Amino acid sequence: MSKPIIAVTGKNGQLGFEISQLHNQFPEFDFIFTGRDELDLNTPESIDDFFKKYSPSFFINCAAYTAVDKAETDIETAMAVNATSTGLIAKHCHEISCPLITISTDYVFDGMGTSPYPIDYITNPINHYGYTKLLGEQLALQNNPKTIVIRTSWVYSTHGNNFVKTMIRLMKERPTLSVVSDQTGSPTNAKNLANAILDIIQTIYYKKVNPEYGIFHYSDKGVISWYQFAKEIKAYKKLQTKVSTTTTDNYPTPAKRPKYSVLDSSRIKDVYGIESLDWKESLHSCLDKL
Numbered sequence: 001m002s003k004p005i006i007a008v009t010g011k012n013g014q015l016g017f018e019i020s021q022l023h024n025q026f027p028e029f030d031f032i033f034t035g036r037d038e039l040d041l042n043t044p045e046s047i048d049d050f051f052k053k054y055s056p057s058f059f060i061n062c063a064a065y066t067a068v069d070k071a072e073t074d075i076e077t078a079m080a081v082n083a084t085s086t087g088l089i090a091k092h093c094h095e096i097s098c099p100l101i102t103i104s105t106d107y108v109f110d111g112m113g114t115s116p117y118p119i120d121y122i123t124n125p126i127n128h129y130g131y132t133k134l135l136g137e138q139l140a141l142q143n144n145p146k147t148i149v150i151r152t153s154w155v156y157s158t159h160g161n162n163f164v165k166t167m168i169r170l171m172k173e174r175p176t177l178s179v180v181s182d183q184t185g186s187p188t189n190a191k192n193l194a195n196a197i198l199d200i201i202q203t204i205y206y207k208k209v210n211p212e213y214g215i216f217h218y219s220d221k222g223v224i225s226w227y228q229f230a231k232e233i234k235a236y237k238k239l240q241t242k243v244s245t246t247t248t249d250n251y252p253t254p255a256k257r258p259k260y261s262v263l264d265s266s267r268i269k270d271v272y273g274i275e276s277l278d279w280k281e282s283l284h285s286c287l288d289k290l
């Protein structure tokens, strides 16, 4: 008997890569990892062709237009990749009764909260990237009742571009570095999120619990500023740079960033038993490989 297929988009991104690193631990499934060449989210025909060719049992959508500042001007592409394509994937998944797991972001919130955001907290994106991701969530949930949206935050990995790798590079190049201390959130090691997603799929597949769909939050445990994040990277890697604080006002970017971005990850624990892992230990395990 053939194995159930898990399709994964964004194989060259941080999360897609981490899932590909873990997939051998899930031998009961066949995996299809796609990049832009095989499945271009900016081309609806490419999505249609994929579903003509394959009939996955689970679909994980890790691909996204993640260039937050560029999305302010490259509006149409960001919308096509993050919103329209997510809706189309969900429609195809619904036709074959395939659960869809699609990843969203803390940027759906405006950052004005003061305590961790529950899944039903009012959304109000303050940049175009956040707006397109929110629309993607809504289309996915509308087009496929078997959709799980996982919002996450401050993602990093040994692979790809991210804050951790940028900090290490800059700390090696510069004697001093200023990092914003007035944005608060929770870092997420992409490997932890990859594990959480595959655990959820296994739980649904083996019917360990009654599957629940809808919105979930997952980030690693802990609440810090980018400055504190940078300080920990410096300390653990024993780098000599002097790290000082700055404010968002001193570091203008085309897209606004939310000030407070902490997600309440309790639903994913209550429903699927996924426990958030400590941010510092998770960071150290990534830094050990860099």
Ligand SMILES: NC(=O)c1ccc[n+]([C@@H]2O[C@H](COP(=O)([O-])OP(=O)(O)OC[C@H]3O[C@@H](n4cnc5c(N)ncnc54)[C@H](OP(=O)(O)O)[C@@H]3O)[C@@H](O)[C@H]2O)c1
Pocket: 010, 011, 012, 013, 014, 015, 016, 035, 036, 039, 040, 041, 042, 043, 061, 062, 063, 064, 065, 066, 081, 103, 104, 105, 106, 133, 151, 152, 153, 154, 155, 156, 160, 161
């Ligand atoms: N990174 C974060 O801090 C963060 C925070 C919150 C939520 N998220 C969400 O988490 C998910 C995973 O993020 P990530 O950090 O793994 O992102 P990433 O490293 O930037 O990877 C995104 C992937 O999407 C692919 N992609 C972009 N446009 C595409 C297109 N038109 N067709 C097909 N593939 C396309 C990219 O392909 P190429 O490699 O060819 O460019 C890349 O492999 C995304 O949904 C993101 O919005 C990320």
